[in-house]
Amino acid sequence: MQRQYTTLFIMWLVVTALTLVAMWAWQPFPTHGALEAEVTDEAFRALLYLGSPVLGLVIAVLAYSLMNFRSAGPTEDGAFIEGKGALPKVWVGFSAALCALMIVWPGLTGMAELRELAENPDMVVKVSGARWSWTVEYPNGVKITGKEPMVLPEGERIRFDITSVDILHAFWVPAFRLKVDAVPGMTTTVTVNPHGEGEAETDAAYRLQCTELCGLQHANMAMPVRVVSESEFQTWLRDKQAKAAR
C-alpha cells in the first residue's frame, strides 16, 4: 500500500512538473494590443498554473490505475468506498482555500487594476451596434460605419460608450481582450489603453467583433480596427471632419 502511494506521488510530481513547463512555454494569446491585455493574460496564466497540479493528479491516478488495476474480464462491482479519515477533509479544505485564493488573486486584484486603468479617460467614443454592423462616433462628430476601419490613437485612454439600436450585440476587440454587451436602451462602457500600433489587414486580433449571437450575419459583424500614433490619429480625424463638412 505504502509503495503504491509513493509511486503515485512521484507520478503526480512528474506530470505536474511537465504540465507546468508546458503551461509556461505555451503562448495561446492573440496580439497584446492594450495595457488591459497584460492583466487578463496574467490571470489566465495564473489559472493555468493553479490547475496544473489538479490535472497532474487526475492523469497520475488514471495512468496508475490503468497500469495496475486492469480488469482481465467482466467481474462484480468492487466494494463501495466511502471517504473516511483526514483525506476528504484535507481535500475539501485545500480546494476551498484554492477557490478563495483565486477570488482574491487574480480575481479582485485584477479587477482593481482594470478599474485603475479606466480612470479619467482622454477620449470618449460612442459605439452602436445594429444587425449587422457597428457605427462609431468620435467626439468631434465624425462617424464611421460598416467595413471602414475604426482608427484609435496609441498611448491614449479611450472610453467606449456602447449601445445597440435593435437587439443584443457585444463589443470585443481580441487585441484589447475586454468585452462588454451592447444592450438596446442602455449604455455600457469599457475603457481601453491601446498599447502599440496594429491593424486588421495584417492581424485579425484588430477587429471589433460582435460576440453575441445576433442572427444570420452575426459572424460578419466585424469592423476593422487600426491603432496608430497620436499625431497620425489627429491628422486622420481632421481629414475625416473636413471631408464630412464638404
Ligand SMILES: [Cu+2]
Ligand atoms: Cu452578433
